Amino acid sequence: MLTQDSEVDPSVLTQAPIPDSGSSRGRGGNYNHSEDIQLCWSWIAITFDPRVGIDQSKGTYWNRIAQHYHENKTFVSDRNATSLEKRWNSIQKECIRFQECVEKIERLRPSGVPHTEYINLAQQSYDKTKGFPYLHCWMEVRHTEKFQTIYEGMKHTQGKRERKSTTPMQQAQEDDRAPSKRPPGRKHSKEKQSKSGEDEYATQFATFIQMKAEEHQKRGERWKAEKELEERKLLWDQEQKIMFCNMSDMDENQRAYIQAMRQQIVMAKKALVKAAGEAPQVNRAVEGTLRKPNLERGIRQSNEAIYLLYSLNNFHRI
Structure with a gap:
């Protein structure tokens, strides 16, 4: 043939x-x-x-x-x-x-x-x-x-x-x-097209869910970074107020407290500079572990100092 x-x-x-x-x-x-x-x-x-x-x-x-x-x-x-x-x-x-x-x-x-x-x-x-x-x-x-x-x-x-x-x-x-x-007949062809359409929809839906999950994760990471930056800025502002506040109107105990706070701030800064010089390649996980407690403790202590300064200012206005 x-x-x-x-x-x-x-x-x-x-x-x-x-x-x-x-x-x-x-x-x-x-x-x-x-x-x-x-x-x-x-x-x-x-x-x-x-x-x-x-x-x-x-x-x-x-x-x-x-x-x-x-x-x-x-x-x-x-x-x-x-x-x-x-x-x-x-x-x-x-x-x-x-x-x-x-x-x-x-x-x-x-x-x-x-x-x-x-x-x-x-x-x-x-x-x-x-x-x-x-x-x-x-x-x-x-x-x-x-x-x-x-x-x-x-x-x-x-x-x-x-x-x-x-x-x-x-x-x-x-x-x-x-x-x-x-x-294949019309019915079989339509069923095949319908199944193909369902498979395509499932694929598109899975892709959409994955995109949303990635978007949510990125949004969470951005929020975390912005929060940490805001906390650092707050700590910096509070440290500036402690370091440069006027102690002329304070009594001896108040001045001693402010001086102690200043000493802690100076020691913390020196420790950070020393750590940065000795371990420039430290990974971010370790760095975060070292800095996070210091950051939280510093904010708490700074808040106490700011409250003290605020109280003193109000006291002298009376």
Whole structure:
């Protein structure tokens, strides 16, 4: 059997004149080469469209083929769905017959005949005088899964068809609408699209939750950093008030307290400078452990000193 990879040189092929199906006369005249090719393309496109699948009546099926045919044609044509269906039935019937001739030649493997000549021999086997008039159509559909399914089904049931007096044309029409090896139906396609949409929504929702969590974490880190900066600024302001307050109006005990607070501030500053000089590479976790208690203790002591200063100021105003 000629495979899809088999190269067929059109220059070595001969084709008989294209006949018209008798039923299509009176509706635009005989079909030409371009019309046949577009009909094959439209049949392939609609047959394998998963959005349509097998969930359609015969009339709907051929109306869609006719719609695709007229939307994609590059020539003038007024063929209706009925005319296209009858034309396709003639093409399919003869293409199936020609496929049998091709396989017969391939089984014989005639000596001294190149593989590229097999199709010309098959045309002679089809009709010694006229040849095969639908070669251009067969070249388009021969490797499609649906055409192969119809052809194999007709070979398998050929004996039964003869006993029941079923014509090849009738069998081809039945197989053309058979669900075997057809694309998924509309329901299956919609379910698949729905599931795909749900999966996409779940992925987007998970991404959104992750983004919100990261945003919350960053916001918490910013708040923590801003709070620590505010506390340091408060400590600095309080230290400045303690270090530079006026003690002239204080008694001996009050001055002693303020001097002790100043001494603690000076010692803390010296310790920080010394620690920074001895361990410049200390990690932030250790640094935070060392500074946090000092910071909190310093703020508490500074608050006590500020309260003392505030009380003294109010006392002297009385």
